[in-house]
Amino acid sequence: MVGIINSYIDSLALFLAILFIQGMSFRKIRQYRPSWFHNASMKIFLSVLLGVYYGLAGVYFIYLGAFENSPVVFTNMRILILMLTSVFGGRIPLICAYVVMMLGRISLNADPSITGRYIILMSLIFAACLLVTFWKKQRFSKFIALLILSFPAQLYYFINNFDGGHILQGFEIVEYLFLSFATGLLVFYACNYIDKSNLVIQTLTETAMTDSLTNLPNMRFFTQQFAWIFNKSLKKKAPLSLFIIDIDHFKEINDFHGHQAGNTVLAQFSSILKNRTFPPRTMFARIGGEEFAVLLQNVDATQAALIADHIREEIERAKFPYTPTSGQVTISIGVATANCSFSTTESLFEAADQALYQAKQSGRNQISVHQGDAI
Template identity: 50%
Template sequence: MSNQFDAYIDSISTFLAILFIQGIVFRKLREVKPNWFLNHRTVLLLNILLGIYYGLIGIYFIWRGELDSATVIYTNMRMNILLITAIFGGRVPVSIAYSIMVLGRLLLGDSSPHDIKFILLLTGFFLICFIVTNFKLNLLKKYVIVFSCAIPVLAYYYFTDFGSRTILSYGEAIIYYFLFMVTSALLFAASNYIDKSNKTMFQLRNSAMTDMLTNLPNIRYFLNTFEKYFLTSSKKRRPLSLIIIDIDHFKQINDLHGHQAGNTVLSQFSAILKNHFLPKQALISRIGGEEFSILLPNITLSESTQIAEIIRSEIERAVFPYNPKSGNVTISLGVSCHNDLNVFYKTKENLFEAADQALYSAKQGGRNQVQASKKEA
């Protein structure tokens, strides 16, 4: 029994390490590629990779079961793989993990009747897991259902000849039932904790980097991205354009209609910016009260000036519920570009200052216009 206990501790430690590694990888992905968790294709790709990951772990437990006398322990672990993958991954990961484990059993076994029995056992439990993934229930309820359905499946395994001392006495069966219950509960709790903590960390990070009113990236996110884009532009000698936008006479809107009206204008204005077609990797941010910015990697000064003019014209034609005393809502825009037309800036602050000076010129020149920086560093 000591060998069984060692195998149990070893297998559960391995499983927890596997969960921990997956949690770290997914947390990092959420930080680096947050859009991957919103796009249908990339979500599908992640689910496929998750299924492959747990399928290979299942093969590892099959291999350990072939080498060790603790066959029952490792079979319990394979069932836990399907249970956890189904509840936290869904249909695609659990289907892939099951398919890989079946293939692994065929490759590592000798195609004996006992191998067929193992595959039938795994298939029965997989079907239970697959069906439960379609239920619109919370994770705990899904776990309780799958665990309850595992009891008769395990009974079949414990009291059927699988060719490796798997016909158990009632006392042994009770012990292994208890171990399966403790293991699955521990793995469920660990998976739930990792999943929730990852999502919470992502939400906290997202809220810290997002302007709550406009739902655009805020000044903190803008500065972090600006730093990366500027370094890439300098290193690869590719242009980086910056557009700074200011809503004309915005104070008049607040004074005439109230701050709530000003917030409405800001929300509508940001919606227009977000719906405007921009080049790939462009970043729109709110960097001040009524001030916004657009970072445009690999876009020249003339191209970014044209983009700014199109945005200016679009805002001029748009209908806002609240307008300043001077007329319709309009904007002024300043544009600067690094690594274009032999214009280079030593720092990102110099590039920002050039765009800000161009914005100042646009406002001084009568507002509702675009001014491009002519400054050379």
């Protein structure tokens, strides 16, 4: 009994390390590539990546089971992998993990009869996991259901002389079932804790980086992303254009209609920006008051000027519930495009800001493109 418990403790420690690595990796992806979790194709890619990762972990357990004296313990770990990928990942990670594990088992070149029984076992578990993914229940309920559904499949494993080991009998079966159940609960709560911790960190990060009124990124987030995108464009020698947008006569809206009216105008303007079609990987941000920034990758000065003027015309045509006393809601836009003269984000930002100042000095409701050397 002591030997079995020690084997479970060792395998559980390894399993927890696998969970921790995956949790930290996805946390970093959320930090540096948050858009991946909102893009349909990238979400599929991440699901496949998750499934392959856990499938490879299962293959590792397969090889450990082949060379260790506790094949039953490591088989239970593989069963838990399928359960967790179905409960926390869904169908795509489950299918990928199952396929990778089956390929890993076949590559072991073991006795065909043993491999056949193993495939039957894991296929039964896979079928139960796949069925549970369609069940609209909480994660814990799904996991308990899978533990219960897995007992017949595990009994099939215990009494069929898998991996050349002896057939389990009597109290041994009870021991393994109990330890499998207890280990499963521990792994579930560890996985749930990691997942919820990542979600809390993500929520706090998004709250700290998002403007609460417009739901656009704030100045802090923009500054971080601007530096990373600028350096990437500089290395690739790709064009990078920056707009700084200011809502004309915004103070009149606040003074005449009240600050709530001004907030309504800001929210509607932000909605127009978000719903408009821009080149891929365009980033928006509210950088303060009635000022906004738009960062366009792989967009040169000529394209940038056309896009900026289209935005200006669209705002001029839009119907806002509140307007300044001087007329319709309009915007002024300063445009600057990175070239060999701009070596820092500050110089590009200052160039766009000066162009905005020129647009406002020239009568507002227009765009101004920065000309000349960097600041």
